[in-house]
Amino acid sequence: MEAAAIHAEHAHHHGPPEANRSSRVEPQLLGMLLFIISEVMVFGAFFTAYFFIRVVNGDQWFPFNGDELPKLVAGVNTAILLSSSLTLHWAQTSAKNGNRFGLKAGMLTTFLLGFTFLFIQINEYIHIGFAPHDHAQGSIFYGLTGLHGEHVFIGLTLLAIVTVRAFRGHFTPEHHGGVEIPGIYWHFVDVMWIVVYTTIYIV
Amino acid sequence: MPAAVRHAGWTRATTFTVLGIAFSYALSLGARAGLGYDPVLDGEAVLQISLVTVPFFFLVGLGLFDYWGYYMSGRPTRPEDHSGHGAKSWKSYLYPNTDHKVIGIQYTVLSFFFLFVGGLFAMLIRAELAQPGRQFIDANTYNGVFSVHASILIFLFIIPVFAGLANFVLPLMIGAPDMAFPRLNALSFWLLPIAGVMMLGSFFAPGGSFASGWTAYAPLSDSAPIGQVFFTIGVQFAGASSIATALNFLVTIITMRAPGMSFFRMPLLVWANFSTSLLVVIATPFVAASQFFVLLDRALGFNFFDHGQGGDVLMYQHVFWFYSHPAVYIMMLPGFGIISEVLAVKSRKPIFGYRMMAFSLLAIVALGFTVWAHHMFVSGMQNWIRVPMMITTAIIAVPTGIKIFSWLATLWRGVLRLDTPMLFALGFLTMFTLGGISGVMLAMIPITIHVSDTYFIVAHIHYVLFGGSLFTIFAGVYYWFPKMTGRMYDERLGKLHFWLTFIFFNATFAPMHLIGLDGMPRRVADYADKYAGWNLAISLASFGLGLSTLIFAYNIIASWRGGPRAVGNPWRGLTLEWQVSSPPPVFNFDAIPTVVGGPYEYGVPGAVHGVFADQPPPVVAAGAPAAKTPTDE
Numbered sequence: 130m131e132a133a134a135i136h137a138e139h140a141h142h143h144g145p146p147e148a149n150r151s152s153r154v155e156p157q158l159l160g161m162l163l164f165i166i167s168e169v170m171v172f173g174a175f176f177t178a179y180f181f182i183r184v185v186n187g188d189q190w191f192p193f194n195g196d197e198l199p200k201l202v203a204g205v206n207t208a209i210l211l212s213s214s215l216t217l218h219w220a221q222t223s224a225k226n227g228n229r230f231g232l233k234a235g236m237l238t239t240f241l242l243g244f245t246f247l248f249i250q251i252n253e254y255i256h257i258g259f260a261p262h263d264h265a266q267g268s269i270f271y272g273l274t275g276l277h278g279e280h281v282f283i284g285l286t287l288l289a290i291v292t293v294r295a296f297r298g299h300f301t302p303e304h305h306g307g308v309e310i311p312g313i314y315w316h317f318v319d320v321m322w323i324v325v326y327t328t329i330y331i332v
Numbered sequence: 333m334p335a336a337v338r339h340a341g342w343t344r345a346t347t348f349t350v351l352g353i354a355f356s357y358a359l360s361l362g363a364r365a366g367l368g369y370d371p372v373l374d375g376e377a378v379l380q381i382s383l384v385t386v387p388f389f390f391l392v393g394l395g396l397f398d399y400w401g402y403y404m405s406g407r408p409t410r411p412e413d414h415s416g417h418g419a420k421s422w423k424s425y426l427y428p429n430t431d432h433k434v435i436g437i438q439y440t441v442l443s444f445f446f447l448f449v450g451g452l453f454a455m456l457i458r459a460e461l462a463q464p465g466r467q468f469i470d471a472n473t474y475n476g477v478f479s480v481h482a483s484i485l486i487f488l489f490i491i492p493v494f495a496g497l498a499n500f501v502l503p504l505m506i507g508a509p510d511m512a513f514p515r516l517n518a519l520s521f522w523l524l525p526i527a528g529v530m531m532l533g534s535f536f537a538p539g540g541s542f543a544s545g546w547t548a549y550a551p552l553s554d555s556a557p558i559g560q561v562f563f564t565i566g567v568q569f570a571g572a573s574s575i576a577t578a579l580n581f582l583v584t585i586i587t588m589r590a591p592g593m594s595f596f597r598m599p600l601l602v603w604a605n606f607s608t609s610l611l612v613v614i615a616t617p618f619v620a621a622s623q624f625f626v627l628l629d630r631a632l633g634f635n636f637f638d639h640g641q642g643g644d645v646l647m648y649q650h651v652f653w654f655y656s657h658p659a660v661y662i663m664m665l666p667g668f669g670i671i672s673e674v675l676a677v678k679s680r681k682p683i684f685g686y687r688m689m690a691f692s693l694l695a696i697v698a699l700g701f702t703v704w705a706h707h708m709f710v711s712g713m714q715n716w717i718r719v720p721m722m723i724t725t726a727i728i729a730v731p732t733g734i735k736i737f738s739w740l741a742t743l744w745r746g747v748l749r750l751d752t753p754m755l756f757a758l759g760f761l762t763m764f765t766l767g768g769i770s771g772v773m774l775a776m777i778p779i780t781i782h783v784s785d786t787y788f789i790v791a792h793i794h795y796v797l798f799g800g801s802l803f804t805i806f807a808g809v810y811y812w813f814p815k816m817t818g819r820m821y822d823e824r825l826g827k828l829h830f831w832l833t834f835i836f837f838n839a840t841f842a843p844m845h846l847i848g849l850d851g852m853p854r855r856v857a858d859y860a861d862k863y864a865g866w867n868l869a870i871s872l873a874s875f876g877l878g879l880s881t882l883i884f885a886y887n888i889i890a891s892w893r894g895g896p897r898a899v900g901n902p903w904r905g906l907t908l909e910w911q912v913s914s915p916p917p918v919f920n921f922d923a924i925p926t927v928v929g930g931p932y933e934y935g936v937p938g939a940v941h942g943v944f945a946d947q948p949p950p951v952v953a954a955g956a957p958a959a960k961t962p963t964d965e
Contacts (some may be wrong), residue, residue, distance in 0.1 A: 143419070143917065144414045144416065144481045144918075145509035145510065145918075145919035145920065146509055146512075146919065146921055146922065146923050146924050147924070147926065148508050148509050148588045149507065149508075149588065149589065149590050149591050149924050150587060150588070151586070151587060151589035151590075151591075152586050152587045153587060154586065154587060156512045156513070156587045156588075159582070159583050159586060159587060160513065160579055160583050163582055163583070163613055164579060165580045165615065166613055167575055167579075167616070167617045167752055168612045168617070169616070170614055170615070170618060171617040171620060173617070173618070173624065173960075174617060174618045174620075174621030174651050174654075175621060176421075177647065177651055177654075178621075178625065178636055178644075178647055178649065178651070181644040181647040181650070182642060182643065182644055184645075185644065185647075186642065188642045212788070213516035218744070247527045258546055260601050261628070261632060261633065261635070261906075262632070262633035262634065262635060262641075263641075264635060264642050265635045265636065265638070265641050265642030265643040265644075265774075266642060267635070268628070268634040268635045268636050268641075268643070269636075271634070272625075272628065272634065272636070288531050290403070290406075293404075293405070294406045294407040296406075297406045299406065312459070
């Protein structure tokens with residue numbers, strides 16, 4: 130420890146050497162992709178629980194015990210979330226082309242669409258008529274949609290940061306990684322919802 | 333507000349921790365009053381909320397989110413002036429630091445602290461088992477002690493200590509100035525003490541610590557006293573820490589290698605951590621999810637594991653082992669990397685079958701995901717799953733066997749130097765092979781049915797995790813001690829440590845095979861009188877094993893304080909970390925070296941691994957032999 134201390138005193142005070150870039154992939158992009166892999170695995174574990182209760186145990190799925198899932202409302206909500214991916218793409222393209230207005234309007238619309246999705250989802254919970262402790266089917270329904278809702282919340286937080294920075298003019302056509310990388314996460318949240326919606330509501 | 337509270341540090345962290353507890357009370361009271369629960373103040377509810385939220389308050393207080401906070405709010409971030417690099421005194425290690433070398437030492441020292449804590453629990457277990465009947469602790473406390481022993485040593489020693497050693501060495505080995513995400517690196521370290529405090533703190537919970545083993549099977553963990561939650565939530569923090577580190581390693585290895593360092597010129601330690609990190613990123617979310625299920629069942633009344641409500645208890649075991657079987661490779665593959673480094677350098681020969689060594693690591697990663705249900709042969713799951721799992725388990729011994737035989741071929745006709753790291757490496761080879769053989773035995777369904785939940789299992793796991801992982805950790809710590817501290821350890825004490833550990837390890841765990849085959853059950857505080865003789869012998873040997881660790885502690889502490897100065901390259905290694913001074917310069921390299929050859933060309937005339945533009949003169953301590961440059965080989 131002392132040796133390390135002595136060494137620090139005599140160190141050169143220029144910065145570290147520039148690291149060699151041994152891959153064409155941006156480190157931040159790669160980090161986000163790996164993070165998404167581990168997120169997919171969290172969903173995978175929840176789908177395992179779903180699989181065991183619905184397939185291995187062969188329990189009856191909704192409509193069940195008088196409880197039904199609001200397919201139509203959730204379907205409209207799906208459309209809302211999917212359209213937010215399109216507006217996000219508009220914002221990202223605008224950032225690349227230096228279109229300030231498109232970036233700001235796109236980000237704001239995306240954020241509001243995502244917020245609406247979450248709002249409708251919570252409203253659905255209030256009116257659905259069963260609780261997670263009523264039966265395992267309810268546990269899985271709330272577990273998977275709640276896990277996804279949590280990810281929507283994280284995604285919205287990221288979108289809020291990007292929106293604030295977009296309004297402050299922090300992104301340029303050269304430096305728009307701060308729009309791209311949270312954007313990938315948001316697209317992942319959307320794709321994941323299609324899987325959740327299909328397995329929980331439709332199948 | 334006083335400056336100490338405004339600026340990141342321990343004062344602010346303490347203040348924020350108190351704020352966090354107040355927040356948890358407010359949230360719990362508000363929610364319960366709003367939803368009309370009675371009583372409004374529920375201690376368990378407050379505790380569960382605190383365990384989740386207070387750590388974040390603490391981390392914010394300590395300043396780990398400061399940079400991101402600035403970024404998030406759209407304010408200008410402070411440009412990195414590199415003043416955070418390096419340690420100025422021992423106090424620097426008590427604060428967040430973004431230097432991978434400082435973080436590596438923080439990780440390693442903290443993990444060894446947990447090794448000693450976990451080891452003390454082991455001593456308590458053996459003291460209780462020295463004779464039949466009750467000695468010191470009642471059965472419930474005993475269950476808690478062995479559960480915390482396993483959880484601490486798995487989640488807070490073996491997994492993070494490998495991350496710590498690799499944190500220090502890996503960026504140097506691939507010629508990088510730091511890890512890819514230094515702030516994330518600091519955050520992943522500071523998640524660990526939180527997990528450790530939780531697991532140890534569970535002893536103060538009403539009803540005692542968590543007592544359902546490190547596996548925490550549902551529905552036992554669903555209905556256990558509140559101490560269980562300390563495990564459920566503590567594992568989340570340890571798991572988040574290892575996922576963040578793994579992600580960091582993968583990005584660093586892929587994007588920051590020195591020019592010329594292709595994947596097949598990487599040292600095998602880098603390959604090993606690459607494979608391990610893949611396992612962590614893919615598998616660890618499953619243990620997180622399994623503990624989410626338990627937490628949701630306990631805190632919010634979900635029915636994941638309530639059979640009466642349509643839940644499935646076996647689902648817990650499937651999800652848990654889908655992580656925890658790969659986890660045994662997470663606890664072993666980095667050790668394989670360390671052994672490859674030590675054996676090549678200490679036998680002065682190229683690693684035999686370098687490419688097969690790398691491919692066998694990847695094969696273990698892939699096969700590791702196909703064997704989980706061999707932990708569940710007697711669980712009552714569908715019978716048809718058992719045979720495929722038996723076959724894949726037997727197959728996974730093949731890549732491991734390739735590694736063992738390649739190491740033996742590396743030793744063949746080498747110029748062996750039997751110093752402490754090498755002795756531990758050879759000890760690993762023999763002990764891990766024994767543990768691997770009992771592992772293949774356990775893959776066979778009839779044998780598992782016979783010895784399930786006996787001491788045979790205890791013997792097997794300690795041969796692979798102590799004789800396997802811990803021996804590689806000791807080898808690695810002795811091997812890189814000069815590089816990490818700039819000091820040499822005492823060779824005589826090191827050898828004494830090895831021989832005492834090796835002898836007492838076998839005296840402790842070898843007899844467990846016999847009493848296990850004879851039917852002595854594991855995880856029980858008492859046993860039949862006929863096992864008394866063996867158990868007394870095992871307990872005595874285990875105390876010797878515990879004492880031998882004190883030699884290690886003394887050697888490391890005394891050498892770190894006052895050992896002779898180490899030269900830059902005391903082992904005449906070719907890999908890049910040995911080409912810089914000991915300890916390495918603050919920014920690792922003045923200029924990034926260029927790699928022109930393989931990392932293990934020992935004994936090959938004229939072989940060079942890395943070329944430095946401006947080779948710094950090696951730091952030579954008085955009285956120590958000057959290091960030879962690699963080209964002298």
